[in-house]
Amino acid sequence: MSVETGRITTDIPARLDRLPWARWHWLVVIGLGTVWIxxxxxxxxxxxxxxxxxxxxxxxxxxxxxxxxxxxAYVAGACLGALFFGHLTDRFGRKKLFLVTLGVYAVATVLTAFSPNPAWYFAARFLTGTGIGGEYAAINSAIDELIPAPYRGRVDVAINGSFWVGAAGGSLLTIPLLDPNVVDASWGWRLAFGLGAVLAVGILIVRRHVPESPRWLFIHGRGDEAEEIVSDIERTVEEESGKQLDDVDDTITIRQRRTIGFLMIARTVTTLYPKRTILCLSLFIGQAFLYNAFFFTYGDTLSTFLGVKQTGWYLAVFAASNFVGALLLSPLFDRLGRVKMISGTYILSGVLLAGAGIFLGDFSAVTLTLMGSIIFFFASAGASAAYLTASEVFPMETRALCIAFFYAVGTAAGGISGPLFFGWLIDRASADKDITAIAIGYFVGAALMVAGGIVEAFLGVKAEGKSLESIAQPLTAEDKDQGEDDGPGKRPLSPAPTPA
Structure with a gap:
């Protein structure tokens, strides 16, 4: 039930968006963005x-x-965790939940390391997924609400792409840990999981210093706290940048509420923004199937069909290409725009993946990894932008839950079915050692990516350089028009300047 506590006219969104980049923003990036690692x-x-x-x-x-x-099981846990913790994130705040979800992950990954049997392992992977899924909802919403509008696209895409820093690190770690001459075979894989918990503790120490989202605070009746946090951020940024901040004129009037009803959130997604809902579902399903199907089983593909005994080097090269792609292409999402970049990366990677499926029987381990690196150089930037899209195009009160919803639905459709489908294909094809039998999985992934790119071309939102409130005004904003076809409302905030 929604409880109204008053009205507030605030310039906090405009003040946050006009900030120059400073060391303080790196605290946000390091403290929150490392979840993808x-x-x-x-x-x-x-x-x-x-x-x-x-x-x-x-x-x-x-x-x-x-x-x-x-x-x-891991992906299923991530889907349910995203929905559960996503709702709590919108209700109780970003900071509480991004601390809780990291704790859930740390405990669950330790339990994985101590697995005595497959059933325990499956359960531990499920719990690990719930923590990571909750992180996606809490972190993406917090990052986009704290990063200035001119930098939001590049920062979000690059941070989501940092998944591949962890992927490369994990690949390289498994080389000595899975070498029986270095570590006993019964302990190596357990130590690999335990290292994740060590990294999580280090991230938790940094994350404690990241503040609550001022945007969340002023909507939920805590305007004084929001003002205090923003004033402190402004002082810090002025000291670090050596620049005097300009005053702002843009304001927004909000009907403050301590809680936002779930029915209001559901109505926003299904009724007010149906085109954006279709858009996000298309992007998430395409990238989820592509990545979870291909990457979860890639090591198995190399060892089963191509005679690779140590897959870590191949996976590290593949992962490095993904991160470099997201990092190098991320500025273009602010400069060329969301629609051009998302549709382009989705369609191009889908076409290349289909080509790889056609010639799959001709690849060696090296050439398949090289082809995969080229495909996912582009796909990683597009996939990262799916999370950016979901966090930008819906109102503030629904942001975390919308991220969770699209992640859960898209990942459930593509991420749960993908590994099962590819695992079944590999088992069926392994008897004949015929790698071409798994090409159908490549074709399905390619079709979903191309479809996502086409939907983006027609329904994509040009959000580059604009404040979050002008892309989708808060549900509690006064004098607003409702619906995606009517524009952002009668009192839109001025968009921030697009970076050169």
Missing amino acids: LDGLEVTIVGSMSDALKPHDTGLGMSSFDVGFAGS
Whole structure:
């Protein structure tokens, strides 16, 4: 039930968006953005150690299907965790939840390291996923509400792309940890999971210094706290940049509420913004199937069909290409615009993936990895922009839950079915050692990516350089028009200047 506490006219969004980039923003990036490194570490460790988990004596006696099932369990946990913690994030604030979800992840990954049997391992992977899924909702909303509008696109895409820093690190870590001459085979894979918890503790120490979102605070009846936080940020940025900040004229009037009803949130997604809902679903389903199907099982593909005993080097090269793609292409999402870049990266990567499927039988381990690196150089930037889109195009009160909803639905459709589908294809094809039998998975992923790119071309939102409140005004803003076709409202905030 929504409880109105009063009205407030505030210039806080405009003040945050006019800030120059300073060291303080790096605190936000490091404290919050490193969650994707954890996710990349988790996914890659699982993909790299499929062989280590299969022996009954040193592993857990798992089949290729079991490896795929574990990946699906992780993704299922992430979907449910995103929805559960996403709702709590919109209700109780960004900071409380991005501390809680990181704690859930740390505990669950330690439980994974101590798995005595496959059932325990599946359950621990599910719980690990719930923590990571909750992180996606809490972190994306907090980052976009704290980063100035001219930098939001590049920062969000690059941060989401940092998943691949963790992926590369996880790949390289598994090389010594899975070498029986260095570490006992029964302990190596367990140590790999335990290292994730160590990294999580380090992130938690930094994250404690990141403030609550002032945008969340002033909507939920805590305007004085929001003002105090923004004033402190302004003082810090002026000291760090050596620049005197200009005054702002843009304001917005909000009907403050302590809680926002779930029915109001659901109505926003399904009724007020149906085109944006279709857009986000298309982007998330395409990238989720592509990545979860390909990457969760890539190590298994290399070892089963191409005779690779140590997959870590191949996965590290693949991961490095993904991160470099997101990093180098991220500024173009602010300069050329969201629609051109998202549709272009989705369609191009889909076409290239289809080509890889056609010639799959001709690839060696090296050339398949090289082709994958080219494909995902573009795909990683587009996939990262899916999270950017969901966090930008819906009202403030629904932001975290909308991210969670689209992540959960898209990932459930593509991320749960993908690893199971590819695991089944690999098991079926392994008897004949015929890698071409898994090409159908490449074609499905390619079709979904191209479809997502086409939807973006027609329904994409030109959000570059604009304040969040002008893209989608808060539900509690006064004098607003409702609906995506009517514009942002009668009292839009002026968009921030587009960076050169």
